[in-house]
Amino acid sequence: MFALTNFEKAFRPTSVAVIGASDDATRISGRALHYLIRAGYRGAIYPVNNRRETVQGLRAYPSLADVPETPDIALIALPSRLLEGALTDCAEHGVGAAIIYAAGFAETGSDGGTLQDLLAAIAAAGNIRLFGPNCLGLLHTDSGFAGTFSSAFDKALPTPGGAAIVSQSGAYGGHLAYLCEKRGIGVGYWASTGNEAGTDVADCIHWLALQDDVSVILAYAEGIRDGDTFRAALQAAHDHRKPVVFMKVGQSAAGATAAQSHTASLAGADAVFDGLCAQYGVYRARTTQEQVDVAYAAARGRFPKGRNLGIITVSGGFGVQLCDAAERGGLDVTPLAEPGRAKLRALNPMGSDNNPCDTTAGWLNDMSLITKTFDVMYSDGGYDSIVGSFTMLPDSPTYGEEIRKAIGAGTREFLDRPTALCMEARPEVVRAYESDGFLVFDDSERAVTALGALAYFAEHFDTPIARRHRTRTARYDLGSDPLSEHAAQQILADAGIPFPRSTVVTHPDDVAKAAADIGFPLVMKIVSPDIAHKTEIGGVILDVENEAQAAAAYSTLLERADAAVPGARIEGVFVGAMCPKGVETIVGVTNDPVFGPTVMFGLGGVHAELFRDIAFRVGELDHAEAVNLVREIKGHPLLAGFRGAAPSDVDALGDLLVAVSRFAVTHADQLDSLDLNPVLVLEEGRGALALDALITVRTAP
């Protein structure tokens, strides 16, 4: 368990000291105090200011020592030069948490970095939950605790609710709060972590995941500092079924370093982050709009059981458009089966009797039709979620209220399934539908994206995450010199990674045993330092199928060598398993500076790179997660039996990936990177083979 000390005191303090509190509510040093007073903060407020008797109408205290109780948190609105003293004071007085707003630290260069490190050390020693520096603070809506000077709360604190916002960037976090308010998403917790000297986004996610009153976490980060903390946080969110909707921009330092090794140069740390999201069921939003849309839907806590989407529209064109959107959003639009189709036909002969169901607008004369249509689609169709497209109808002064009742009646029995409605309507109409339990969107694509995200969360919540560090393979000293391919193969074979068997035979009597060990069919080759182009002299014999052929091939190879290059030094005859047909893939490991050993998978050849079609997973994988990794690449159908080919042995490939991940985790301290290129995936039941191995050992840091 990671330490989440004093988080409670930071987010829900019973008393607050504002150190350096200004009487001027428009100044940064006065704004948090102003917000606290205006929001009716329910705890005690102690402005600390040695130059005034009162600050913004509250009694001021000359120093922390003068405050009549030990405050849970100190908001430190002081310039840099006074911070060390103030934080030391906090530590000495046993203050549980502190927020430092001032900028000009690590983000500006080394001087500020030194002071930041000093502050972090003081906080750590004093057991202070420190936020910042260079942050906009935090707030807890319910208790009116506004430990922030963000101008996003200039007009008011957020409407309370189940969403929690955690952002490295205060500006982005403020923007998210604004968008949530506009969208009717209540926000219970808000935090800006800034330079993260003491508390980072991961810590906040972790603690928030444990709070019962949090229903969805919106997170923003530019980079992740500590892979273990981060993974623990995502694990906690998973275990507590808290959807995390993440916006990560840019590239972490991890990417730059990892890009130096061959396999990682295929992508960058950003793709590793994608892998991590897939692994922990975090939804990674690409745009802010998507982040807010998904959070809006997830905040309801109602998730579909599967990906089967029902579509109801008042015009066929919208139905087709929603089908297109469903394909992009990973949802299935399966047809309605016959009993249900017959019911729809009987109900509404002018409408369509299938999914998507185009009702036309005829039901405006008989609202029970739309009620029954929803009922048939849910009860007969069994769809996991339904999206309905009603354009401007719900906003109609004539029909609006009736429509809402009719749709409500048709979905009342199915409140466990999310129903999204697309409409253009006044905010009060939208709010009325929302209070009935519907999700409302003004764009069909966005509605379907959000439903797809809900299905994604549901799938992940119901699937355990592979625990880390369960299994260790035997440990080798990989040394500090580059490993030869042969040495790498031997070590990896010991670690359970399959390579084709082979040996070099130097006497005709040994051929049969070698063949028996390796198994037919064989490839046999002359081994001689004096013969460069074996094929040209007939020095390679393929498809040796039995013992007699093997014996004959041995003689033939020696004869041909002698005939072609008389006097050539002959070291023996290579006997190896014929490389069977299979799909070429690449398996790699990079040792990410943030996330540690990270397994990469892609198709072989240039295509993984050309189409950027690779995927990542962090740490040790179990077999299920390894198979997920394989299925994640776009080229996956090639392994599933493409164009009538036999399916490949994805099961064995999964075993290989598990073995690779275990080896990598066991040797995390020694390994820089590992490449198996290609890994040949044979027909189902026949295994997967690494044909080539390269291990790069970590050089001293």
Next chain:
Amino acid sequence: MFALTNFEKAFRPTSVAVIGASDDATRISGRALHYLIRAGYRGAIYPVNNRRETVQGLRAYPSLADVPETPDIALIALPSRLLEGALTDCAEHGVGAAIIYAAGFAETGSDGGTLQDLLAAIAAAGNIRLFGPNCLGLLHTDSGFAGTFSSAFDKALPTPGGAAIVSQSGAYGGHLAYLCEKRGIGVGYWASTGNEAGTDVADCIHWLALQDDVSVILAYAEGIRDGDTFRAALQAAHDHRKPVVFMKVGQSAAGATAAQSHTASLAGADAVFDGLCAQYGVYRARTTQEQVDVAYAAARGRFPKGRNLGIITVSGGFGVQLCDAAERGGLDVTPLAEPGRAKLRALNPMGSDNNPCDTTAGWLNDMSLITKTFDVMYSDGGYDSIVGSFTMLPDSPTYGEEIRKAIGAGTREFLDRPTALCMEARPEVVRAYESDGFLVFDDSERAVTALGALAYFAEHFDTPIARRHRTRTARYDLGSDPLSEHAAQQILADAGIPFPRSTVVTHPDDVAKAAADIGFPLVMKIVSPDIAHKTEIGGVILDVENEAQAAAAYSTLLERADAAVPGARIEGVFVGAMCPKGVETIVGVTNDPVFGPTVMFGLGGVHAELFRDIAFRVGELDHAEAVNLVREIKGHPLLAGFRGAAPSDVDALGDLLVAVSRFAVTHADQLDSLDLNPVLVLEEGRGALALDALITVRTAP
């Protein structure tokens, strides 16, 4: 030139007859009349109703014959059984245009289809510009002509402006009109084409493209009826620099048919439509939101000269996010060069001195900083467009007005370049910025997508479209039987498509001449019906480099054949050009039932199919368009010199594609499909070779 007869009378009539006009404004047959009256339509209105003296306060006429002048257009609000008579009346009286609203025609089956065909024939014979049936009509805002009963105009007609909306679906078209109004996009023309018995979306686009007061066309279609008409319309839009923003959903009948031939089964008609858009510079929107965003931006008629985007933000995180969005939107975020950087540093030491430029919020104390920042980015940076991200600041009661003036001052000299601002602000604030010439978005991704679309339009407007049918190749009678590969190769080689040269030699004296004709290096193979596995008996000799080697190879092959299979019938020795190294690609042609010969291009192997990475162009290509086609596939970098390889001969590949397209257009009446698989693209300067050819002849329809 395609016939656009009487369009003027349809969209801007000087007189309107409403046949079957109802006194009840809430009924379909009364609604259009109601809209006309309410909108203050400036022409004459003649309700035709033989049961009333007046309709909605206007004098009614018993029949069209009683109307005192020949109306430009008749709105026919009658049930099906009365339509034939009414339209015949219109034809006899010389009415220029007619709209039939009634549903229940081709969309319901054959009976309706028959009536629809009859109406189309009456209209064609009578030179009537017919809209519908099963449509919601059309309108022209400026003249108050509302020939529609769409409930989208229940409250009011659109605000006039340069946008034109054309939609097969009346519901979708109405929705678009609503969204345009909400977004502040003025709409001048609106049309719903319904079953398109007389007038289709393409006709409308064509005519609208010729109108000076149209600045952007929003189109919606579920399928395209006539490829030639459609292409002529897009050509007109291109030539008149009218941006077309298209939403096409679903699959046309074209797709279903075309999917039967091998190459087209790789995708479907939808990808052909994509190709057509790329060819004519039409922007295909994937979502309605995107369609409206792009139309909003394009309506200004201000297009960037290039793809170089400047970014100005008040917080670094937004800058990174905008960079991510720019990459997705196809825009370049190039760094600012030094003189400009120095200026930014001097201006604002706390901000960043590069692109993206994070100004921080310091300039709120000195607005001239933001003015100068814009000026430096445009004048020193030379960016083709700028996106600025200002979150909620422009909405601030304190700063808002000043900010608008400051940004206005910084961009005043650069009004020829589009400046997009991202903000969350009240509608009146947004309108103020818009009236200053800015594009305003509340989402950064959407802003950048729209700027990318503007760059796309600009590029296409400045590039001529390859004219069709300029060049014909020699015509062959392809017969009705399947063509042998040999026959196909001969015909295609004559048409200018390069194949590797080869011949079969039967006498040693002929070897030298064959070699000289073909050129070294050669591959030579024994040709014998009795030798199945040539390689195993040494019956294939590669890399024959000169005349002596060729002569020796000839003897060797005969000797080896004789030794291995005594008495084998020898037909001679195959002499062919060694297949040089190259990139394998696929070139195909399908004869699309709507668009005619359509050239497909993709990479070879399974990857084109696996990654759906193929692209299409319709009709005859010129070299520039052929190269565009090649560059459009995601795998294109493989041809550009991937991983240090030499670049491929895209120029020669372009020639091959041009030859294929000409051959296909010349044989459009005979050809079903054509596959060159693979086409090997050699190193730059060395050409491209088709290795295999398959022609499928069109069977009698």
